[in-house]
Amino acid sequence: MTTAQDTGTRQRPDAATVRRWLAVVTDPEIPVLSLEDLGVLRDIHWQDDTLMVVISPTYTGCPAMDRMRADIEATLRAKGVEKLHIREQLQPPWTTDWITGKGLAALQAYGIAPPRRSGEVRCPQCGSANTTLISRFGSTACKAMHKCEDCLEPFDHFKCH
DSSP: OEEOOSBTBOOEEOHHHHHHHHTTOBOSSSTTSBHHHHTOEEEEEEETTEEEEEEOOSSTTOTTHHHHHHHHHHHHHHTTOOSEEEEEOOSSOOOGGGSOHHHHHHHHHHTEEOOOTTOOOOOTTTOOSOEEEEESOOSSTTEEEEEETTTOOEEEEEOOO
16 A cells, blocks of 8 residues: 655555565574564654664664665665665664564574563473573574573573563
8 A cells, every 4th residue: 555645756655565565574693583573673654755764673783783774775675765764773772572473483483482571481492491591692692592401402592671
């Protein structure tokens, strides 16, 4: 669905359409999560004739932000968006509460223990809560490395914050 607005002879897409287009943009470090499901994609709106996209990093200084910006830009340019501004927003800080239910399920299926409000860490392989922290940092800064004491598998846990 597009809305006719004063952009010359072109119609510009509404925010819902842009969100659908961006549904294919995934986190470069966790490719089973879209930026929307990760909760990084914060806002989409038009400011005059410029499409504004607001994103929040999972951690300040997240090295994946440049890639996320580039992927968002490439996707929108391919759809014909000419004027675009992608802004990083640090406040309020990103929280794991912003990960959608679909995103939590995708993490689990991918072998990464999703964050839980209870703080309990369950093995994504066998579901056991009998796990041990190996390292506060896993394959990326937003994950910690754990080991399941029942099935003995090591796994990443997406940290709560």
